[in-house]
Amino acid sequence: xxxxxxxxxxxxxxxxxxxxxxxxxxxxxxxxxxxxxxxxxxxxxxxxxxxxxxxxxxxxxxxxxxxxxxxxxxxxxxxxxxxxxxxxxxxxxxxxxxxxxxxxxxxxxxxxxxxxxxxxxxxxxxxxxxxxxxxxxxxxxxxxxxxxxxxxxxxxxxxxxxxxxxxxxxxxxxxxxxxxxxxxxxxxxxxxxxxxxxxxxxxxxxx
Ligand code: HEC
Ligand code: HEC
Ligand code: HEC
Ligand code: HEC
Ligand code: HEC
Numbered sequence: 166x167x168x169x170x171x172x173x174x175x176x177x178x179x180x181x182x183x184x185x186x187x188x189x190x191x192x193x194x195x196x197x198x199x200x201x202x203x204x205x206x207x208x209x210x211x212x213x214x215x216x217x218x219x220x221x222x223x224x225x226x227x228x229x230x231x232x233x234x235x236x237x238x239x240x241x242x243x244x245x246x247x248x249x250x251x252x253x254x255x256x257x258x259x260x261x262x263x264x265x266x267x268x269x270x271x272x273x274x275x276x277x278x279x280x281x282x283x284x285x286x287x288x289x290x291x292x293x294x295x296x297x298x299x300x301x302x303x304x305x306x307x308x309x310x311x312x313x314x315x316x317x318x319x320x321x322x323x324x325x326x327x328x329x330x331x332x333x334x335x336x337x338x339x340x341x342x343x344x345x346x347x348x349x350x351x352x353x354x355x356x357x358x359x360x361x362x363x364x365x366x367x368x369x370x371x372x
Contacts, residue, residue: 189306195265198251199235200300207296214288214295221288225277229264232256267303268292274309275370285323309370316364 182188206212215221220228232252239249255262270276281291288295293304305311315322363369 186306189303189308190267191303191306193267194300194302195267197265197300198263199248202299203295203301204297204299221278222282223279225275225279227278229262232262235262267301268307270307273371275372284319290322312370313365316369317362319364 186192207214217230217234218227220226232255235252236249236256239252252262291305291307295301
């Protein structure tokens with residue numbers, strides 16, 4: 166009896182841990198080549214996110230700053246040579262600076278920044294108060310369940326003025342421009358008797 170209860174308790178604890186924030190690395194900073202701070206550069210100096218993450222509105226990847234981006238200012242201010250050595254060597258070698266990621270998704274998942282930003286989602290929805298972080302950390306687990314929490318009903322999480330699209334091409338074409346997702350969903354229910362919201366299909370995130 167006791168053995169069985171013990172096994173059950175262990176399984177329950179393991180299950181709870183796997184679903185906890187700690188198992189997903191929430192709140193843990195990664196070692197960086199230079200102690201860069203968003204709090205200093207965004208919170209105090211007021212730099213725009215796109216100054217360093219230039220791809221975020223159009224591309225899948227937000228993009229990371231090059232050595233030139235930093236040295237453009239740091240040749241003039243706060244030029245503590247030892248601290249900026251990794252930037253100088255990256256520049257000399259023509260190689261990118263190797264920033265560690267706290268958000269990297271596995272290879273089998275597809276994510277696209279441009280689509281989310283165009284839908285009206287701010288960076289803070291997924292990344293939290295980056296401008297207040299001396300070291301960048303994850304504030305949400307970035308697990309499949311977390312993605313789906315929003316994808317099941319993104320309307321609830323979008324600012325009121327944002328349009329919500331994500332129509333499968335053929336249906337959108339058939340209904341013409343300006344067709345709302347709600348109208349398309351209603352039509353699909355009428356025709357096929359089922360509604361599979363496009364944003365929750367496996368193939369949206371896995372190819
Ligand atoms: C627009 C100009 C500008 C750019 C671009 C810039 N910095 Fe800075 N940075 C500053 C200024 C100004 C300070 C000093 C802030 C203070 O201490 O008041 C600073 C401070 C720093 C510090 C030391 C202060 C601290 O406590 O964090 C580091 C390290 C640093 N920057 C790294 C970087 C890196 C790495 C990049 C590129 C990703 C970068 N900076 C891009 C202007 C810039
Ligand atoms: C001066 C350049 C600069 C600006 C401006 C800047 N960042 Fe960054 N960002 C960096 C650097 C350098 C890193 C890598 C080091 C780190 O993680 O702290 C980074 C990392 C990140 C990461 C983690 C990336 C990963 O792979 O896990 C996120 C998220 C992020 N930035 C969001 C933002 C947001 C949101 C803004 C605007 C509010 C912003 N950044 C403005 C330079 C910048
Ligand atoms: C819907 C959630 C979401 C929003 C909104 C969002 N991000 Fe991200 N961000 C992610 C995810 C998920 C990753 C990890 C992507 C990967 O590994 O493929 C990521 C990764 C990053 C990275 C690391 C480099 C990269 O592209 O992999 C940076 C930098 C970043 N985001 C900056 C931003 C900025 C700046 C904004 C606002 C303009 C923003 N993000 C808005 C979810 C989001
Ligand atoms: C806060 C809400 C929210 C979160 C969190 C979120 N998404 Fe989305 N996602 C959206 C919305 C809204 C769209 C529809 C954008 C459009 O079609 O214009 C979208 C669209 C997409 C698309 C289709 C992009 C394209 O190319 O058309 C992919 C892929 C995607 N999301 C993956 C993810 C993944 C993976 C995660 C978790 C790491 C995630 N999303 C988290 C709201 C969210
Ligand atoms: C909104 C985006 C999204 C949708 C839709 C989605 N997934 Fe995922 N899935 C993810 C993310 C993100 C991960 C990676 C989580 C992580 O970091 O391990 C993942 C991981 C997985 C894994 C690997 C599990 C593991 O432990 O690593 C499998 C298997 C999987 N998904 C199957 C599915 C199936 C089947 C469907 C359709 C019923 C589906 N996914 C729909 C985002 C999504």
